[in-house]
Amino acid sequence: MPDKQLDMIKDNRTGCYSLLISYPLKDYLDLVKSAYENKGGLEKQRTALKTSTAKRIRERMVSDLKAGTILPPVVLGIVLSETQVKQLAQLSYFMTFISNAKESLTIIDGMQRTTAMNEVVRLLSSDSEQKDKYLNETQVRVEYWIAQSINSLIYRMLVLNTGQVPWNLKRQIEVVFNPIITEIKNSNPSLTLLEIDDSKSRHKAGQYQTDKLIELFLAFGLRKEKIKLQEQLADEFSRLDFIEATSNPSFTEYFKTILSYFVRLDRAFDEYHPQEQIEGRFKKGREIFDSQPARVGFIAACAREIMGKPGLERSTAEKEERFSQLSDKIDAFLESLEKRDQQALETFFDLNTLNEVISSRKTGSLGDYERAFFLKAFETLIEEKFKVPSLTVCWRAY
Incomplete structure (x- = not known):
């Protein structure tokens, strides 16, 4: 040639x-x-x-x-x-x-x-x-x-396929997610990725399966806690929401930063080991983020704080300002949390209230209930600027 x-x-x-x-x-x-x-x-x-x-x-x-x-x-x-x-x-x-x-x-x-x-x-x-x-x-x-940037490829892919035979959005993101995984690994050395064929149950904080991270990425872009991963994305509004999110050049940087804070939070929660047996599903701090609904709730709550709820579009300048303010507040909160002893952590986490509220669900899907519950809990934590004496107010917010 x-x-x-x-x-x-x-x-x-x-x-x-x-x-x-x-x-x-x-x-x-x-x-x-x-x-x-x-x-x-x-x-x-x-x-x-x-x-x-x-x-x-x-x-x-x-x-x-x-x-x-x-x-x-x-x-x-x-x-x-x-x-x-x-x-x-x-x-x-x-x-x-x-x-x-x-x-x-x-x-x-x-x-x-x-x-x-x-x-x-x-x-x-x-x-x-x-x-x-x-x-x-x-x-x-x-x-x-x-x-x-991988962000531009995602944006281009979604625009190309909007209006065609509906794709499963999770599958679309998987197509271009590998470079994001590489970026996440490089920017979060304390994060460990579990292979698909690994045991589903992690052994310590900071361990996640790739498909779970993809769901967090989707939750961040869609600003929703309920994501039907196995269904076709017939909802064009959701697709357009994601296109709007990825049109911002800073989108993946927002996600990577919030994810790094989440990993720190996961590790901070893992430091709490009650001396006495706690009745209920959540028996120690790490088990909160063993739950994917809790992870999704935190990520979606942060996304809404930065970009607004679905249907509300903030300007680039406002997103930058909110992202900066949120980062400062989370950082200060983590520094405070990481210094607390076991007794202080016991008071702060209040797992008894969490278990009581979670177990009081009467009807409906448990998974959907927990996602909505944790989204509201972490939205409350953000609304209170992370300045709460304990998470009791968050557990009782839903």
């Missing part, structure tokens, strides 16, 4: 660069193999298409591909620094760079098309000559979105 200048266009809204390149199908499938397989294929990205109409569309796509149709460009995303972007002036350099950065690529739009392409290759497997011809002669258009 002759070398030439790259045709890159900068998106001034997100700071991303758009780049369009064509590949032989064989090269494309090799390029995205890791991005595709590491997520478990289509069903890990988008909710399975089960309706008869959807199946017919899929079959038509495969049929059209076999007949030589050209599909809309697949969109691949990658996060690079500004310095790296400036080095990608020549096409040959870019192609070499990308071939060595396959593990960093994400398919932000085109899982259905990629699956259909693989299906055609599978159907031709009995005729090696025809298969090789198809792989080498079929051209695939690829649009690269080169971003300087």
Whole structure:
């Protein structure tokens, strides 16, 4: 391929660069193999298409591909620094760079098309000559979105898919969450990520499974405590709320900072070990944040304090001011909490009241009740500027 200048266009809204390149199908499938397989294929990205109409569309796509149709460009995303972007002036350099950065690529739009392409290759497997011809002669258009932050890729992905076949939002975020996990690891050395096949029960504060962190990320963006992870996101308002949140360049920084405070809070809670047996579900401090509803409640409460409740949009300046004020208050609260002895912690946590209130639920889903309960509890703590003699007022707020 002759070398030439790259045709890159900068998106001034997100700071991303758009780049369009064509590949032989064989090269494309090799390029995205890791991005595709590491997520478990289509069903890990988008909710399975089960309706008869959807199946017919899929079959038509495969049929059209076999007949030589050209599909809309697949969109691949990658996060690079500004310095790296400036080095990608020549096409040959870019192609070499990308071939060595396959593990960093994400398919932000085109899982259905990629699956259909693989299906055609599978159907031709009995005729090696025809298969090789198809792989080498079929051209695939690829649009690269080169971003300087994962935030921009999430924003771009959600905008691309709004109004199409509904995606499971959790699956969409998983597509681009790996770089965020890397950032979280680097910024929170005291945080330990448990693998999916690890035991679900953690052994100490600061340990979390990746899927639980994804839920916290969603709770922060949606500013909600109830997230139906296994359902399609038919609620366009929720999708638009998340798009609005990720349109703020500081969004992921807000989340990482609040998460770091949460980890400190988790560890501070873990310091409380009652001398006497406590009746009820919560028998020691750490067990509060063993509960995912409590984690979600804290994160969602912080998100609402910074960005407002769903439907209320604050200005960038107001978000920055509220974020700064909240950070200062949490930091001061943690410094005070970390200095307390066991007797002071016993008074402060008041686990007896927490257990009594939690066990008094009469009807409804326990999970939904606890999420609403802890959201209100931590909203109360924030409203009181973290200056409470004990958490009793929080436990009784719902």
